[in-house]
């Protein structure tokens with residue numbers, strides 16, 4: 001099919017350019033100012049609309065198997081597609097068993113089965129209680145299946161414990177040897193654990209209930225900076241293989257990118273909640289805003305935007321981690337579940353408040369939501385750009401429309417979001433994954449040419465089409481402004497190098 005006259009976000013261009021885009025099967029096969037239709041080729045006029053490469057969300061917790069009362073791949077991937085995300089990378093720590101061995105990974109892949117409507121890759125984990133086995137063989141055995149390894153300097157999970165600086169350095173050397181990245185949740189235990197104790201004592205001494213200030217002060221900016229410094233120092237010459245996840249402190253992001261004296265820098269990501277909110281917002285938003293690390297002072301957000309624009313922060317991720325009402329609102333900031341159902345708002349928020357608001361140039365926007373993650377995680381052969389030869393992972397946006405975020409429309413199992421009620425520029429009309437329409441947000445009868453993108457491409461590794469469950473048959477894939485139209489199972493697993 002041909003998508004005609006769309007304003008296309010092409011690599012290296014300063015502005016959107018009006019182009020025709022040809023999709024054949026799963027790939028983009030031509031982009032030109034004018035394409036002549038082949039015999040029986042369908043066409044869609046996208047005049048006035050914008051076309052972007054599908055977003056990559058390389059940090060989600062879809063919790064399957066083990067914690068599927070919070071999220072699963074069906075709901076998580078539908079939320080992703082609804083928000084313009086065409087590839088997700090799932091974390092190893094919030095499923096049971098955690099992905100620390102090949103046997104556990106295979107259990108996870110079997111559970112995910114054919115539930116995802118977007119493409120997905122996995123991270124493996126290096127847990128403190130499994131470190132020696134990881135170094136002795138599990139990291140190497142997992143390498144063909146995963147695009148990186150994740151560890152924590154402070155962890156609230158009994159099933160996935162923290163590593164110390166020394167263990168991190170050893171794991172970084174192993175990851176580098178295997179040609180993969182080592183990801184770190186960078187809050188330092190040497191600060192967070194005593195600070196948490198001190199904040200409990202503070203509220204007790206003052207004879208009051210715990211407050212959101214207690215929670216934020218228990219995980220200060222210094223804990224992020226110290227963790228990044230400790231990670232880079234421990235990794236030494238292998239620091240280029242280190243990636244720091246969800247940075248909320250600008251100084252930590254700068255250090256992660258530039259490195260310590262005499263050692264290379266690594267890379268880092270931030271998330272929309274660190275760009276959009278600050279600690280003052282807990283007064284209104286309460287536990288819907290709780291994450292770890294927490295959002296910090298108001299001055300951090302503008303600094304993080306600048307670091308995203310100049311490339312010091314490589315890309316944005318959602319850290320999608322929803323939880324039901326009973327876990328989100330327990331009555332205490334200490335026990336409320338930390339996490340946001342963010343994959344559905346990631347692309348749209350950065351499009352509106354970054355690109356459209358002028359904080360990000362077109363190329364910085366494309367790097368932040370798609371290109372840099374594809375490159376860093378070995379997927380750029382087919383993902384991360386609107387270009388000939390790439391997978392036809394596309395997002396069609398109506399730039400003149402507005403969209404108000406509603407948690408109940410996200411399609412995630414989690415509906416509690418700090419972005420509730422936020423008005424964003426643009427409306428996501430369609431999301432295509434490898435040439436197939438997955439999210440259909442059109443008004444009835446509009447853009448009729450897009451019908452051709454329904455069911456044109458199937459995942460050859462998935463079961464025969466007759467065995468596919470539809471999104472509607474398992475879960476409700478309908479939001480007030482559109483619906484999921486691809487079968488669950490359209491998404492396929494990706495590994496390093498897109499093999």
Ligand SMILES: [Zn+2]
Nearest residue numbers: 059061091319
């Ligand atoms: Zn996370």
